[in-house]
Amino acid sequence: MSSDNERSERPGDGPPEQLALIRETVRQAKVPRAKPRTWRGAALAKELPVARVAVNKGVLHLDQFFDYAVPEELDADAQPGVRVRVRFGAGAHQVRDGRREGGRLIDGFIVERRAESDYSGPLAALADVVSPEPVLSPELLALTRAVADRYAGSLADVLQLAVPPRSARAEAKPSPEPLPPPGAPDVGTWERYGRGAGFLEALAGGGAPRAVWTALPGPHWADELARAVAATLASGRGALVVVPDGRAVARVDAALTRLVGEGRHAVLTAEAGPEKRYRQWLAVRRGSVRAVVGTRAAMFAPVRDLGLVAIWDDGDASHSEPHAPLPHAREVLLLRAAHDRCGFLLGATSCTVEAAQLVESGWAQPLVADRGQVRRAAPLVRTVGDGELARDEAARAARLPSLAWQTVRDGLKSGPVLVQVPRRGYVPRLACERCRTPARCGHCSGPLEAPGERDLRCGWCGRDAGGWHCAECGGTRLRAQVVGARRTAEELGRAFPAVPVRTSGRDHVLDTVPGRPALVVSTPGAEPVAEGGYAAALLLDGWAMLGRPDLRSGEEALRRWMDAASLVRGQEDGGTVVVVAEPTLRPVQALVRWDPVGHAQRELAERAELGFPPVSRMAAVTGPGEAVAAFLAAAELPGDAEVLGPVPLPPVAPGRPRRPGDPPAGESWERVLLRVPRGNGAALAAALKSARAARLARGGGDPVRIRVDPPDIG
Numbered sequence: 001m002s003s004d005n006e007r008s009e010r011p012g013d014g015p016p017e018q019l020a021l022i023r024e025t026v027r028q029a030k031v032p033r034a035k036p037r038t039w040r041g042a043a044l045a046k047e048l049p050v051a052r053v054a055v056n057k058g059v060l061h062l063d064q065f066f067d068y069a070v071p072e073e074l075d076a077d078a079q080p081g082v083r084v085r086v087r088f089g090a091g092a093h094q095v096r097d098g099r100r101e102g103g104r105l106i107d108g109f110i111v112e113r114r115a116e117s118d119y120s121g122p123l124a125a126l127a128d129v130v131s132p133e134p135v136l137s138p139e140l141l142a143l144t145r146a147v148a149d150r151y152a153g154s155l156a157d158v159l160q161l162a163v164p165p166r167s168a169r170a171e172a173k174p175s176p177e178p179l180p181p182p183g184a185p186d187v188g189t190w191e192r193y194g195r196g197a198g199f200l201e202a203l204a205g206g207g208a209p210r211a212v213w214t215a216l217p218g219p220h221w222a223d224e225l226a227r228a229v230a231a232t233l234a235s236g237r238g239a240l241v242v243v244p245d246g247r248a249v250a251r252v253d254a255a256l257t258r259l260v261g262e263g264r265h266a267v268l269t270a271e272a273g274p275e276k277r278y279r280q281w282l283a284v285r286r287g288s289v290r291a292v293v294g295t296r297a298a299m300f301a302p303v304r305d306l307g308l309v310a311i312w313d314d315g316d317a318s319h320s321e322p323h324a325p326l327p328h329a330r331e332v333l334l335l336r337a338a339h340d341r342c343g344f345l346l347g348a349t350s351c352t353v354e355a356a357q358l359v360e361s362g363w364a365q366p367l368v369a370d371r372g373q374v375r376r377a378a379p380l381v382r383t384v385g386d387g388e389l390a391r392d393e394a395a396r397a398a399r400l401p402s403l404a405w406q407t408v409r410d411g412l413k414s415g416p417v418l419v420q421v422p423r424r425g426y427v428p429r430l431a432c433e434r435c436r437t438p439a440r441c442g443h444c445s446g447p448l449e450a451p452g453e454r455d456l457r458c459g460w461c462g463r464d465a466g467g468w469h470c471a472e473c474g475g476t477r478l479r480a481q482v483v484g485a486r487r488t489a490e491e492l493g494r495a496f497p498a499v500p501v502r503t504s505g506r507d508h509v510l511d512t513v514p515g516r517p518a519l520v521v522s523t524p525g526a527e528p529v530a531e532g533g534y535a536a537a538l539l540l541d542g543w544a545m546l547g548r549p550d551l552r553s554g555e556e557a558l559r560r561w562m563d564a565a566s567l568v569r570g571q572e573d574g575g576t577v578v579v580v581a582e583p584t585l586r587p588v589q590a591l592v593r594w595d596p597v598g599h600a601q602r603e604l605a606e607r608a609e610l611g612f613p614p615v616s617r618m619a620a621v622t623g624p625g626e627a628v629a630a631f632l633a634a635a636e637l638p639g640d641a642e643v644l645g646p647v648p649l650p651p652v653a654p655g656r657p658r659r660p661g662d663p664p665a666g667e668s669w670e671r672v673l674l675r676v677p678r679g680n681g682a683a684l685a686a687a688l689k690s691a692r693a694a695r696l697a698r699g700g701g702d703p704v705r706i707r708v709d710p711p712d713i714g
């Protein structure tokens with residue numbers, strides 16, 4: 001083939017007269033050709049020629065809306081809620097023909113169309129409408145604004161959490177037609193709770209009941225959540241359920257499908273992949289489905305006519321978002337319940353102090369079963385304390401007490417046995433050697449620590465605590481509590497050579513196990529469900545859970561224990577749980593009595609006396625020492641704000657994963673805690689946000705990090 005033939009067949013080439021004709025046609029066009037970069041010379045929309053845009057700039061000093069001119073060609077598509085591309089950062093000198101030009105292209109959302117702008121200078125034009133699909137409703141905008149203000153963050157950061165990335169292929173596919181509301185479900189196992197039937201009736205009747213639900217142990221919680229959703233759907237309204245992980249999503253998804261059939265709810269999880277998740281999200285926004293079940297990311301799902309928001313196991317760390325501004329799903333759903341005036345359900349087998357406070361304040365009602373129902377559903381719980389371990393030959397030889405060995409032998413006769421072992425990496429805290437009461441600062445009640453086994457100091461305010469003595473028993477000797485369990489699976493395998501041993505943990509999490517005899521060794525939170533329930537469970541190394549240097553260590557240990565024990569058969573069916581921990585401690589006693597609500601109420605009363613969250617509101621300010629000091633000096637904190645610290649943060653070794661708030665590897669950072677009464681939480685967040693915005697506006701990077709309501713304060 002000749003080179004001439006090759007040139008004639010290239011795309012875009014053509015005879016010279018044809019190209020000349022095209023150029024002449026363009027020159028003679030009456031309407032000026034619109035340039036995507038500036039729309040220079042293009043006519044503007046005849047009505048509402050100004051678009052107010054939320055730009056995707058997460059820096060706090062730019063946390064506001066910006067006005068742009070709307071070219072006439074984009075008028076039809078540039079509606080409130082759509083994604084747009086805009087030029088940002090052009091200087092006032094970059095003006096041509098009355099239109100600001102230049103700047104960098106960034107994404108944004110139109111929040112409003114206006115007849116005129118509040119800005120008196122020339123406006124830049126919208127660069128492009130990415131998609132005519134409206135994805136940011138006024139309700140979602142109001143929610144994200146409220147979340148940003150509560151957590152001292154920017155609207156742009158929250159919008160990135162609330163609106164998933166676009167998939168053009170998903171947008172091109174129409175969503176299915178919505179199905180008619182299902183009939184109201186029967187009460188089912190909700191009849192075991194005193195107010196359970198009334199709660200479902202209120203939802204089905206269009207009411208907005210608010211409840212804190214302490215679920216009975218066993219496999220029925222997913223079905224009970226599904227019935228609450230079905231009752232809400234029967235009223236013609238929508239429902240949203242947020243659970244900690246994909247395994248819990250699968251259980252609620254299956255229960256809801258069994259109850260109301262397919263096509264009535266969407267599943268929103270990160271594991272679904274971007275296109276599928278966006279397609280499901282669009283089906284919710286378009287009103288094709290009225291119910292959502294998902295993990296943390298679903299807390300912003302744009303459910304229409306919201307009638308119920310529900311969260312399961314609010315104490316699970318998975319509900320805390322690791323990206324700025326670090327919101328917690330429970331608090332977001334509380335905001336949604338208030339803004340949408342819808343029903344609220346917080347459920348778990350345990351009870352957090354935040355849940356107890358909702359009940360104590362009267363904002364929510366308790367949904368609990370009577371003691372007779374609890375005794376029938378819960379397993380028998382037995383304890384092994386330090387004294388028994390010291391006298392037990394088997395415990396000294398193999399780390400497992402005789403009672404545990406006997407429980408395993410008896411359980412393996414009728415089914416699988418669960419062995420819960422704390423994860424490695426639990427950091428010990430100090431406690432009284434005599435009575436095991438946690439050692440706390442006499443000034444601020446923070447936890448005491450002895451870094452490098454040197455002098456005692458407070459982990460919150462940094463004060464020296466060399467003269468410490470136990471407030472409970474007067475003891476002066478401290479104990480660093482036991483950490484971890486060693487070779488548990490190997491030891492059990494050698495002790496029971498004919499029994500299969502399965503493990504479930506961070507690297508490989510099992511969802512279910514068969515109901516035949518086996519030993520299942522699991523870390524907390526990774527326990528698989530056994531068909532027919534476990535015959536028994538061992539909860540080992542209780543000190544490793546109770547001894548974490550965290551205000552929530554007792555609550556968290558009880559939650560982990562109850563989650564595992566809830567998988568065991570009831571006492572009437574021979575289910576037994578053995579916990580290796582001192583029986584006099586409050587969380588252990590609560591487990592034995594199966595009384596998570598009583599434990600949470602006592603924890604709440606104690607925190608109220610000491611001024612701990614949730615009775616107060618806290619914020620953590622971290623960064624290099626000089627930067628933190630300068631930040632606090634410039635911040636106009638509320639008058640009743642209490643400053644605790646600074647204290648040095650543990651350095652992060654190179655190559656180790658960083659958690660939110662950790663200093664960069666090799667750097668020395670400090671932390672200051674700010675505490676205010678609960679009613680001044682909004683003022684504290686606003687002051688911190690203003691101070692950080694002012695620092696950023698002065699230019700340069702700001703190493704200071706802010707976290708409102710930090711989950712781990714020591």
